[in-house]
Amino acid sequence: MKGMPVCILAVFACSCGSGPEDPSGEVDAAQEMRDFVVGLSSYAKQQVPGFIVVPQNGNELLTADLEPDGPPMQAYMSAIDGQGREDLFFGWAGDDEETPASEKEWVLGFLDLAESHGIEVMVTDYCRTPWKVDSSYSWSAAHGFVSFAADRRDLDDIPPYPAEPWQVNADPVSDLAGAQNFLYLINDQGFESADEFVVTLDETGYDMFVIDLFCCGGQLGPEQVAELATKPGGGSRIVLCYMSIGEAEDYRWYWNPSWETNPPSWLGPENPDWPGNYLVEYWDPGWQGIIYGSPDSYLDRIVAAGFDGVYLDKIDSFEEY
Numbered sequence: 001m002k003g004m005p006v007c008i009l010a011v012f013a014c015s016c017g018s019g020p021e022d023p024s025g026e027v028d029a030a031q032e033m034r035d036f037v038v039g040l041s042s043y044a045k046q047q048v049p050g051f052i053v054v055p056q057n058g059n060e061l062l063t064a065d066l067e068p069d070g071p072p073m074q075a076y077m078s079a080i081d082g083q084g085r086e087d088l089f090f091g092w093a094g095d096d097e098e099t100p101a102s103e104k105e106w107v108l109g110f111l112d113l114a115e116s117h118g119i120e121v122m123v124t125d126y127c128r129t130p131w132k133v134d135s136s137y138s139w140s141a142a143h144g145f146v147s148f149a150a151d152r153r154d155l156d157d158i159p160p161y162p163a164e165p166w167q168v169n170a171d172p173v174s175d176l177a178g179a180q181n182f183l184y185l186i187n188d189q190g191f192e193s194a195d196e197f198v199v200t201l202d203e204t205g206y207d208m209f210v211i212d213l214f215c216c217g218g219q220l221g222p223e224q225v226a227e228l229a230t231k232p233g234g235g236s237r238i239v240l241c242y243m244s245i246g247e248a249e250d251y252r253w254y255w256n257p258s259w260e261t262n263p264p265s266w267l268g269p270e271n272p273d274w275p276g277n278y279l280v281e282y283w284d285p286g287w288q289g290i291i292y293g294s295p296d297s298y299l300d301r302i303v304a305a306g307f308d309g310v311y312l313d314k315i316d317s318f319e320e321y
Contacts, residue, residue: 029321032283034061034076036245037312040292041079044299044310052176052240052309054122056084058316059110068109072117082176083114084122084311088145089136091126095153098132108143115144120176122210122311123147124184130161137166146179146208156187158204168205170233179238182208186242188215198224205231208238210311213302214252225306241307243298245291246314247277254290254298279320 041053055061062077063070088107092099111121121143125136128151140147147166151159167180183206191197194215201209209228213219228239248255248267259267266287268279280287292299302310 027283027321029318030061030066033058033246033315033318034073036282036288037061037315038075038079039288040245040299040310040312043292044303047303051303052081052238053079053312054082054084054176054240054309055080055312055315056122056124057086057313058318059083059085059107059114061315061318062110062113068106068113072113077114077117077119080119081309082120082122083111084124085111086124087126088123089125089127089139090132090149091153095126096128096132111145112143120179121145122176122182125149126153127151128159128161133159133161141167146176146182148182148184150184154187154189155184156189158183158185158200165204165206169207170205170231170235172231172235173207173237176208176238179207181206182210182238184210186210186212188212191216194218194220194224198227202227202230203232205233206237207231208240210240210242212242213298213305213307219301220305222304222306229306229308238308239306240309240311241302241305242311242313243291243302244277244313246280246282246317247271247274248280248287248290250276250278252298277314279317282317 037053037055044051044053060066062073062083064073065071085107087099088104088111089099090096092103114121123136123140123145125147127133127136127149133149136149137147149159151157151161165181165183169180171178173179183201183204185201188197191200197215198220201211211220211228225239229237231237264286266281266284268281271277271279282288289297291297294300299310
């Protein structure tokens with residue numbers, strides 16, 4: 001299914017009906033994603049009390065009608081600890097470009113709602129011009145959000161500006177509410193080894209990391225994650241693990257090469273913007289079993305490595321259905 005045109009993607013998105021249905025006969029894609037996150041969160045917190053769950057984007061799931069002023073979805077809100085959001089102030093239409101006011105205000109309606117319910121908001125803007133970086137941090141802080149200004153959308157480096165993390169501090173950080181800043185770095189192409197990756201990040205003063213479980217051809221172990229969990233001054237910090245649950249990635253350990261010609265029923269077309277990423281029917285037990293529920297599942301590997309929580313990507317895949 002690689003290279004499938006966008007027009008076919010649209011047909012796929014409209015025609016999938018193998019999952020749970022609402023009274024109209026169509027998949028209730030938004031609720032299925034909520035249920036997926038709630039199930040994953042419950043499972044993780046049973047294993048590790050206090051385990052942090054943060055969905056990125058898909059903020060519409062916070063309300064019943066997917067509108068900022070809609071009725072809050074209490075069960076979903078109770079299952080998550082944070083709400084991640086990209087492109088809030090910069091990056092919506094292009095990197096280093098300010099997000100249009102109408103889009104910004106619409107998203108802010110959801111994020112302010114999240115904060116009012118005790119859900120900490122994590123913003124990732126894509127900008128590199130110093131005044132835009134400064135604005136990104138200060139505008140997020142004005143809303144009570146913790147943020148990161150990424151100079152590259154590949155998320156493969158530690159931005160050179162500012163020289164120190166925003167509001168750097170030596171205080172121990174044990175929960176999202178205590179974090180003043182974070183580093184989002186999930187692409188290891190700039191590092192020659194996992195040890196180099198760990199040492200480089202560990203020397204920074206960030207309160208929180210969002211990183212990948214896999215690095216430089218291997219999987220990070222408990223000792224490496226534990227090293228990252230302490231700031232240079234000795235204070236604790238949070239280490240979250242990135243995990244995509246709305247798309248399958250052909251560079252992950254679970255990928256079967258036979259899927260190229262004989263894909264499982266839940267595997268959909270390739271994302272035209274991100275080669276190697278494939279839409280999934282995320283409500284399907286086959287896909288959910290890859291994500292959590294057994295010792296070799298994605299979430300269980302993350303828990304075993306000692307991460308404090310997960311940063312869930314492609315939550316907004318429900319929009320494709």
